[in-house]
Amino acid sequence: MKQFINQMEEEMAAAFEKAGYDPSLGKVTVSNRPDLCEYQCNGAMAAAKKYHKAPFVIANDVAAALQGSRVFGEVTVVNPGFINLKADADFLRDYLVEMSADEHLSVEQSKEPETIIIDYGGANVAKPLHVGHLRSAVIGESIKRILRSQGHHVIGDVHLGDWGLQMGLIITELKKRSPELVYFDPDYQGEYPKEAPFTISELEEIYPCASGRSKQDPAYKEEAMQATYELQNGNRGYYALWEHILAVSVADLRKNYGNLNVEFDLWKKESDAQPYIPDMVEYLKNNGYAHTDQGALVVDVKEENDTKEIPPCMILKSDGSSLYNTTDLATLVMRRELYDPDEVIYVVDKRQELYFTQVFRCARKTKIVRDDTKLKFLGFGTMNGKDGKPFKTREGGVMRLEHLIADIGEEMYCKITENHETDPEEAKQTARLVALSALKYGDLSNQASKDYIFDVEKFTSFEGNTGPYILYTIVRIKSILAKYREQTEENSEIEEKIGLFRTDSEKDLQLLLARYGSSIEGAAAELAPHKICAYIYELANAFNHFYHETKILAEPDPVRKAELIALIDLTREVLERSIDLLGFSAPERM
Numbered sequence: 093m094k095q096f097i098n099q100m101e102e103e104m105a106a107a108f109e110k111a112g113y114d115p116s117l118g119k120v121t122v123s124n125r126p127d128l129c130e131y132q133c134n135g136a137m138a139a140a141k142k143y144h145k146a147p148f149v150i151a152n153d154v155a156a157a158l159q160g161s162r163v164f165g166e167v168t169v170v171n172p173g174f175i176n177l178k179a180d181a182d183f184l185r186d187y188l189v190e191m192s193a194d195e196h197l198s199v200e201q202s203k204e205p206e207t208i209i210i211d212y213g214g215a216n217v218a219k220p221l222h223v224g225h226l227r228s229a230v231i232g233e234s235i236k237r238i239l240r241s242q243g244h245h246v247i248g249d250v251h252l253g254d255w256g257l258q259m260g261l262i263i264t265e266l267k268k269r270s271p272e273l274v275y276f277d278p279d280y281q282g283e284y285p286k287e288a289p290f291t292i293s294e295l296e297e298i299y300p301c302a303s304g305r306s307k308q309d310p311a312y313k314e315e316a317m318q319a320t321y322e323l324q325n326g327n328r329g330y331y332a333l334w335e336h337i338l339a340v341s342v343a344d345l346r347k348n349y350g351n352l353n354v355e356f357d358l359w360k361k362e363s364d365a366q367p368y369i370p371d372m373v374e375y376l377k378n379n380g381y382a383h384t385d386q387g388a389l390v391v392d393v394k395e396e397n398d399t400k401e402i403p404p405c406m407i408l409k410s411d412g413s414s415l416y417n418t419t420d421l422a423t424l425v426m427r428r429e430l431y432d433p434d435e436v437i438y439v440v441d442k443r444q445e446l447y448f449t450q451v452f453r454c455a456r457k458t459k460i461v462r463d464d465t466k467l468k469f470l471g472f473g474t475m476n477g478k479d480g481k482p483f484k485t486r487e488g489g490v491m492r493l494e495h496l497i498a499d500i501g502e503e504m505y506c507k508i509t510e511n512h513e514t515d516p517e518e519a520k521q522t523a524r525l526v527a528l529s530a531l532k533y534g535d536l537s538n539q540a541s542k543d544y545i546f547d548v549e550k551f552t553s554f555e556g557n558t559g560p561y562i563l564y565t566i567v568r569i570k571s572i573l574a575k576y577r578e579q580t581e582e583n584s585e586i587e588e589k590i591g592l593f594r595t596d597s598e599k600d601l602q603l604l605l606a607r608y609g610s611s612i613e614g615a616a617a618e619l620a621p622h623k624i625c626a627y628i629y630e631l632a633n634a635f636n637h638f639y640h641e642t643k644i645l646a647e648p649d650p651v652r653k654a655e656l657i658a659l660i661d662l663t664r665e666v667l668e669r670s671i672d673l674l675g676f677s678a679p680e681r682m
């Protein structure tokens with residue numbers, strides 16, 4: 093379906109042409125003076141240069157050509173040549189009626205859908221999920237849903253870190269604690285036990301302990317590095333242990349991501365790319381892309397116009413072992429072979445930006461990716477506490493994600509049960525949904541690349557620019573709709589059509605609803621969920637303003653009443669689809 097603003101632009105372009113000017117000058121934008129008009133066109137200013145005429149004259153020519161327009165209800169020319177616009181009421185109403193009937197609710201579907209892989213989540217096996225991983229999961233999930241809503245084939249891949257030193261550390265620590273385990277017997281030939289020799293809570297205690305020790309004790313670290321090397325080079329017992337670590341850890345990660353409403357299509361890991369490394373290294377060598385530098389195999393990636401130094405991309409260390417780089421490049425080889433993506437988007441901490449610049453340049457230069465494959469780095473900032481430092485627990489430790497979610501859930505539960513009596517089970521469910529909205533909206537409403545302050549009190553408030561406020565608005569609409577259905581038992585389906593606006597607040601609400609499609613498209617083009625947040629906050633405010641000024645259920649004229657009901661039902665639909673794109677949903681009551 094063609095966007096509201098694009099239809100306006102077409103009308104404007106036709107008017108420019110009719111008046112004898114270049115139609116491409118007829119750009120229409122949302123007004124930055126909403127007190128004067130709803131939309132505006134500044135094309136006469138640009139036309140003035142081109143045609144050596146006063147902009148005011150040109151604007152008047154265009155306005156004359158717009159006489160009787162079905163799109164614009166009011167066209168006003170103001171000095172020095174701005175064209176101020178108001179939408180025609182029928183055009184607006186017709187657009188909303190068409191939008192309500194459209195299965196995509198006016199979001200245009202891509203004519204050439206792309207295969208897009210989103211690399212997000214990125215948790216490390218055997219390390220508890222902490223708030224640092226929250227952003228990648230929350231932002232990536234939203235980007236995935238937004239691109240999917242445009243009809244693209246989007247594949248979400250968690251790309252777990254499972255191949256690095258953390259594995260060697262855990263194995264080393266386990267060996268110290270239980271040297272008798274069969275995994276450490278070099279002569280053992282039989283099958284290894286099916287049951288892991290540790291639980292997830294033990295595993296989570298082992299890793300920080302081992303990591304702490306390795307920092308104190310160089311010999312311990314040396315051992316861990318050796319264990320990592322052996323794991324990667326065919327030590328059977330270590331490999332069997334690694335499989336246990338993976339299974340226990342992934343089960344826990346699935347639960348945690350599930351609680352966050354984050355779903356991955358692929359649960360691939362760094363280790364899945366390992367089989368692609370040997371051929372890739374051969375290829376890089378044989379084609380002269382890689383050369384040896386102080387024993388290491390590297391690919392130069394600096395470019396002429398670089399203003400800062402971009403170091404070479406290291407493919408193999410001098411001891412022949414592979415690195416984070418190697419895995420990411422081999423993962424691109426694997427992805428091309430298995431999915432042939434048109435685009436790969438990495439949602440990773442922005443501190444890894446330089447690293448990804450190297451990887452992307454290397455992949456392009458060496459033609460590991462197709463020439464037309466887009467590689468994008470969506471770097472996010474740090475989540476800080478109120479003190480402006482990286483978010484910690486009250487005791488100063490690293491906050492575990494599940495504790496954070498539980499804390500917010502409890503706070504929400506108290507708020508919900510404090511006001512009215514509710515069934516405890518339902519209250520718990522509701523608290524979960526509202527808590528998730530607080531957490532996700534609190535994150536997504538900020539531009540991803542910026543650091544932000546995680547302020548639980550602010551995020552959980554039912555007022556202001558928060559997730560709970562948006563849910564509250566949706567629930568308010570749902571309750572009006574439910575009452576309306578009760579009043580009109582015989583036709584319980586709401587199928588009446590939106591009417592012409594009669595008040596300013598109704599018009600404002602209608603105009604905002606008409607902007608839904610272009611808001612989503614803008615968010616998709618810029619990979620910017622915060623644009624959806626800004627849009628729904630404005631929409632929720634417009635709805636609440638309208639609601640306070642308008643009798644809906646008490647409206648005596650049944651036709652008008654049905655029209656109002658259709659309008660708020662569309663508002664609900666737009667809000668619900670929007671929050672689904674952000675990755676959360678609304679309860680029936682709260």
Ligand code: ARG
Nearest residue numbers: 211214215216251253420440
């Ligand atoms: N596991 C990594 C980390 O915790 C993030 C992975 C990001 N994705 C990638 N393809 N490198 O830093």
